Amino acid sequence: MTIRTSWHDADRTVLIWTIEDTWSWDEFNRQMLAAHQEAQTLNHRYDVICDLTQCKLLPSGIVARAHLAVKYAPTNLGMMVVVGIPPIFDASLRAFRRIHPRLAGDLHTSACLQDALALIERLHSIPTRADALFTTASHRLDLRKVTGLLKAVC
Numbered sequence: 001m002t003i004r005t006s007w008h009d010a011d012r013t014v015l016i017w018t019i020e021d022t023w024s025w026d027e028f029n030r031q032m033l034a035a036h037q038e039a040q041t042l043n044h045r046y047d048v049i050c051d052l053t054q055c056k057l058l059p060s061g062i063v064a065r066a067h068l069a070v071k072y073a074p075t076n077l078g079m080m081v082v083v084g085i086p087p088i089f090d091a092s093l094r095a096f097r098r099i100h101p102r103l104a105g106d107l108h109t110s111a112c113l114q115d116a117l118a119l120i121e122r123l124h125s126i127p128t129r130a131d132a133l134f135t136t137a138s139h140r141l142d143l144r145k146v147t148g149l150l151k152a153v154c
Contacts, residue, residue: 003031014047014120016113020054025065032069039074046076049116053084062089067096070107079106079123081116 002021008014015035039046052058070080085093090109097107108123110116 003027005031005035008049008117012042012046013044014049014117017048017050018054019050019052020056022057023055023059025059025061028059028065036074039076042076044076045078047078047120048080049083049110049113049120050080051083051113051116052086053112055084058086058089062092066093067100070100077106079108079120081108081110081119083110083113083116085109 002019002023004018004020006016006018008016017031017035073080082093093107093109108116108119110119
């Protein structure tokens with residue numbers, strides 16, 4: 001398997017996705033569903049770092065899939081930092097941020113894992129979409145909706 005997830009800390013506040021070599025959307029969807037299910041068990045905000053530094057090839061449809069991943073992210077997901085994104089996709093991400101600022105407001109890029117962790121630490125004082133949900137109402141992501149969505153795009 002070339003996609004792995006692991007918690008950076010014992011409090012489960014930063015989930016690191018490590019994506020290596022080549023991978024498929026089926027593999028990504030399985031990991032995404034598992035991550036969403038685990039997020040359901042957390043009663044706090046968590047942030048994600050997606051490490052692409054060892055990724056050799058991104059499958060086609062990455063922009064559309066990124067849009068869906070952000071749109072249907074768990075309600076307690078804070079920010080997402082993508083590490084090692086190729087320059088062409090960095091430009092696509094900047095365009096996505098302009099088109100969907102509300103959806104992509106908590107999406108950032110970084111050159112390395114250490115910078116991503118520092119960015120999360122620095123930006124923790126700024127409320128995210130997840131923080132707003134915890135202060136107004138505690139509702140959970142409907143896993144049936146996510147599962148149906150993932151099956152529809154496969």
